[in-house]
Amino acid sequence: MKKILIVTVILMTLFVTVIYADDINEEAPASSIFEDLTVETYKIEDLNINARSAIVMDFESGRVLFEKNAYQKRPMASTTKVMTAIVAIENGNLDDMVTVSKNAASIHGSLMHLKAGETLTLRELLYGLLLCSGNDAAIAIAEHVGGSMENFIKMMNEKAKEIGAFDTNFTTPHGLDEVGHYSTAYDLALITRYALRIPLFNEIVKTTSIQIGGRYLQNTNEMLTSYPGADGVKTGYTGKAGRCLITSATRDGRRFISVVLYCDSRAQRALSSKKILDYAFSLYYPRTVIKSEYLGTLPVIKGFEKTVPVYVEKTVTIPLSDAEMENLYTKISLPEQIYAPVTEKAVVGTLSVYLDDQILCESPIRAGKSVKQKTILQYFIDVVISWLKLIK
Template sequence: ASTTKIMTAIIALENGNLDDIVKVSKNAASIWGSTIHLTAGEEVSLRELMYGLLLCSGNDAAIAISEHIAGSVEEFLKMMNRKAEEIGAYNTHFTSPHGLDGTGHYSTAYDLAVITRYALNNPVFNEIVRTKSITIGKRYMANTNEMLAGYEGADGVKTGYTGKAGRCLVTSATRDGRRFISVVLFCDSRHQRALSSKQILDYAFANYHYRTIINSEYIGMLPVYKGFEKSVPVYVEKNVTMPLTESEYQSLYTKISLPSEVIAPIRERDFVGTLSVYLNDEILCESVIRAGKSIKKKNILEYLVDVFIAWLKLMRES
């Protein structure tokens, strides 16, 4: 379905210039389904095509964008599928940039959420998908996403429909600094997809709150072998915050993986271990543990002096 166009937009925004002028081919102008009525030979900006793609779900815009960015639809599809794998949408494969039903063209609700989360990191994508309507040149374009007008905080993303996929809707909504993505597929009507989306988002806003589950902080000292200092301070590299229900938050537990000692020389920020947070015995997230300072390695003479001093101390004690 046209939720495919989220990935089409990602590739276009990362590889094109919105001020580019695109000459529409016969191939783009002749595509069926939802269109923005492009004509062969027409020259239009990539910006206008992007709005036509994401607001009006223009299949012709999708083809024109593909040919402009990659030279052909086939090459553009290679870029789409590489990006899907790169960002973790492993159960997705594209055989068109517009999403019309086709053999081997598939995705999942989870993968579409992953793709959308990635796309929403792009400020231009955000600007386009939250737009309710716009006029560029002589072309007026209205957003097909009914959630923008009917749900508090809705700020995107993309509708879709084919005979096999049914009515589909990927929605983003933000309230009080919390942003959630919902994905509904195979709905019978626009009303059903909007209602289902609202129910998912209502549940998320009522039950999920951002929790800091990993703090970036020093967590102790790690013994150093053959170093000028006997131990090195180690710290957790990054803070991790994510939305969790209260019951999920209370069920979290942490495991720290560190060696019994590290061998000098040690450089500040060297990797020394991992802190893992678990939920239901599965890793929820991880953060790297690093050395907090540099420690030089003793040369052989300095090491032998240490051994001799230790031996003398042992002899005195005996």
């Protein structure tokens, strides 16, 4: 009978762990995982990573530098909270006092350990949301900013579409496993790129620890203390999502965002992140492939002036490897002539940069000034002037 009781307790423990798992082990301090902090050089064929889906995106340009199943929809666990933070910061008052509901205080998984009835500022709750991955903080924030969980989730989904994350759907503000709650590595990189442009978000996710009232909050992101240049962003874990991690790392003015989804362990998600970030840092450097400059002039037909100056509108700098630089070429699409009237800054052509046979980036070519169209009277005057010159 005693053996049956022991076995029953073990099985119940395993059941509860699987059902209620969300960042259960994420609350451990973010300790160093890598013995050697030097950056390794990888070739893309060497990137055998544990993550089922992964991506590296350049922060400045949004260019994808590496991807593995990056457009496959998956549960994303607490990486959800990046969007929760965006909606809260953009729609809430950071100094508002938020009263914690029974609903928020009773949620399971990773917690800030809030108590029903206590009050904190929205700013303080954001630290609990992003550092210790508090599911209770997520609900308290959603109920306060959205007025209800349902309305806040609607706001999250609307924001996702605005950002361009079209393969993402939120059903919770915390990321616990639920039918219809999913994203992709690509979409999460897009969402994170947007979030990192928000100063408060950028500041919170690189914070390793902070004292909030009587609580000492420590960041669950192991990369902050393990990877040179790491400055964010968010961990995640549920039974269906596996170990997930979004990382931002900055070195020498280069900032890359990595996302790894469904890794088998905390160590494997960190190693997967390290490998793909090392790959990006070792190969990709910012290169100016388009310069904003005047190209010359275009003939103008039926205009008061015979030509109009034209210029490339924007300078484009993107990360490229040495091998890619060797395969770049440029095409300029311009008509042989244009007809008056011409409006200043009107688009008259396009400059395209190709990598192999694919367009890498483009810039409009615009008119440098306005040119009015000649009237019939002006043509008559021109004819008379020409005739007078001939008879002199």
